[in-house]
Amino acid sequence: MWLKKLIKISIITTSLLFFSSNQLFCLCSPSMLNPVTDIDWDCIFPIKIAGITIGGSPSEGEEQGDKEPMENPESLSPICVCTTPIPRIGITISLWEPARLIEVVTDPWCFPTIGTSLGPPGPAKAGVQAAQYRGNPTRTNTTKTTFFQVHYYIFPLWAVLELLLDFICLEKSGFDLAYITEVDPLWNDPALASILNPEAILFGNPVTQMACSADSLAAAGGKTIDSLFWCMGSWGSPYPLAGGITDTDEVAAAAGTAARMIYKLHRQLILWGTTGSQGLCGKYPMPIWRKSQYRLQIAQPVRGTCHVIGKTGLLWSFFKNPPVPGRVSNFNFMLWRKRDCCAF
Numbered sequence: 001m002w003l004k005k006l007i008k009i010s011i012i013t014t015s016l017l018f019f020s021s022n023q024l025f026c027l028c029s030p031s032m033l034n035p036v037t038d039i040d041w042d043c044i045f046p047i048k049i050a051g052i053t054i055g056g057s058p059s060e061g062e063e064q065g066d067k068e069p070m071e072n073p074e075s076l077s078p079i080c081v082c083t084t085p086i087p088r089i090g091i092t093i094s095l096w097e098p099a100r101l102i103e104v105v106t107d108p109w110c111f112p113t114i115g116t117s118l119g120p121p122g123p124a125k126a127g128v129q130a131a132q133y134r135g136n137p138t139r140t141n142t143t144k145t146t147f148f149q150v151h152y153y154i155f156p157l158w159a160v161l162e163l164l165l166d167f168i169c170l171e172k173s174g175f176d177l178a179y180i181t182e183v184d185p186l187w188n189d190p191a192l193a194s195i196l197n198p199e200a201i202l203f204g205n206p207v208t209q210m211a212c213s214a215d216s217l218a219a220a221g222g223k224t225i226d227s228l229f230w231c232m233g234s235w236g237s238p239y240p241l242a243g244g245i246t247d248t249d250e251v252a253a254a255a256g257t258a259a260r261m262i263y264k265l266h267r268q269l270i271l272w273g274t275t276g277s278q279g280l281c282g283k284y285p286m287p288i289w290r291k292s293q294y295r296l297q298i299a300q301p302v303r304g305t306c307h308v309i310g311k312t313g314l315l316w317s318f319f320k321n322p323p324v325p326g327r328v329s330n331f332n333f334m335l336w337r338k339r340d341c342c343a344f
Contacts, residue, residue: 031112031300033332035157038299039098043306043336048094050078080342082281090344092280093169096295096306098157100335102261104148104254108182111151112300112330145246148257150187152179152265155334169341179265181243187264190240196267200239203230212237219310224291229263232256232291233310238263251320252313254331255296259309262335263289280342293338300332 033039045055076092101113109118156171181187186196194200203209212231218224219233232238235256236246241264247253265271266289273279273286275293297306302320321329 031330031332032115033101033113033299038303038332039157039334040297040303040305043098043295043297043334044096047096048092050091050093051076076277076280076340080280082342084281088342088344090342093339093341093343094275095169095339095341096336097170097339098334099155099171099337101153101155101299102258102296102333102335103151103153103330104257104333105151105330106146106148107330108149110330111177113151113153113332114177145244146250146253146257147244148254149243150179150181150257150261151177152261154178157334169339169343179261179270181261186241187243190242190244193240193242196241196264197239200230203237203239209237215310216312219308220312220315222308222311224308224310226290226292229288229291231310232259233308234312235259235310241267247313249313249317250329251298251317251331254329255298255313255317255333258296258331258333258335262294262309275338275340277340279340295336295338297334297336298331299334301330306334306336 047054076094078091079089080092081089103111103113105112107117111117154173154176156173158170186193208230211228212233215225215228215231216233224233225231230237230239235252238260241260243257245253245256245260247256262271266286269285269287271286271289272283273290273293274283275290278284291309294309295306296309298304298317298320301324302322304316304320307316321331
């Protein structure tokens with residue numbers, strides 16, 4: 001017993017010393033995510049079991065978030081059959097799973113979620129904000145072009161909290177920092193980013209961009225149009241798959257950057273599909289993202305409700321980035337992933 005206590009004390013002491021020393025050169029304040037206060041647990045609804053919806057919200061608004069009755073991209077039978085990972089006959093279940101954490105920061109190499117900084121070891125871009133005038137330069141209406149770095153964490157919250165671990169439909173991996181853009185030359189250079197998305201040239205015209213207005217209207221109502229994969233609703237276009245984004249609302253710009261990261265990871269086959277009949281028995285490759293598979297919820301600096309990709313910041317971003325002296329604009333987004341599963 002005394003040996004276990006000694007090991008625990010050593011680990012805690014080392015962690016505190018490491019944490020304190022790193023704060024000396026970390027430009028951003030630590031903001032470890034609190035699952036109780038920073039997560040909107042209403043986002044797990046609705047849940048659909050054998051075609052029956054449980055916990056669907058009758059209305060959508062700032063208080064309820066985007067929790068309309070769940071719609072599958074295809075009609076799923078209440079009964080399902082799988083051969084992997086184990087042969088089984090079960091019932092279909094659709095739910096929203098808190099699966100990933102996306103940290104969007106203006107300070108490169110600074111990780112507020114884990115309270116540390118790696119310093120400036122490389123030429124990664126820092127956060128840059130440049131005002132651009134629309135129309136007459138004497139007018140006051142401007143847009144901000146902001147560059148963000150992104151840190152992508154594997155954060156299966158059910159497993160982290162050790163809840164529902166025997167449920168086959170939920171991911172059971174642990175916490176991990178899986179991707180950082182500071183070391184990715186494609187993220188820091190839009191020209192190089194075209195290697196991943198050569199089709200972007202097809203959508204850089206007025207006709208295809210006007211089609212995004214339909215996606216913007218749908219997102220404002222809590223829906224997305226998956227066929228318009230080159231649109232992010234009111235957040236602009238996912239192209240190029242790089243860190244610079246233009247938006248008058250800095251919070252919405254951060255959300256748009258997080259959405260770009262989702263699309264980028266799909267293109268690199270790091271994120272896979274989890275919905276539809278293909279997803280009932282396991283994940284499958286999805287190089288073109290399905291926006292309806294995800295919801296974003298701002299967790300820090302101020303918790304918000306979950307919403308679909310592309311929803312205008314006028315409906316959710318108010319006072320989500322309060323002007324606190326000494327604090328820079330860094331954001332944490334909880335990524336809620338829809339999961340269709342064959343359970344038994």
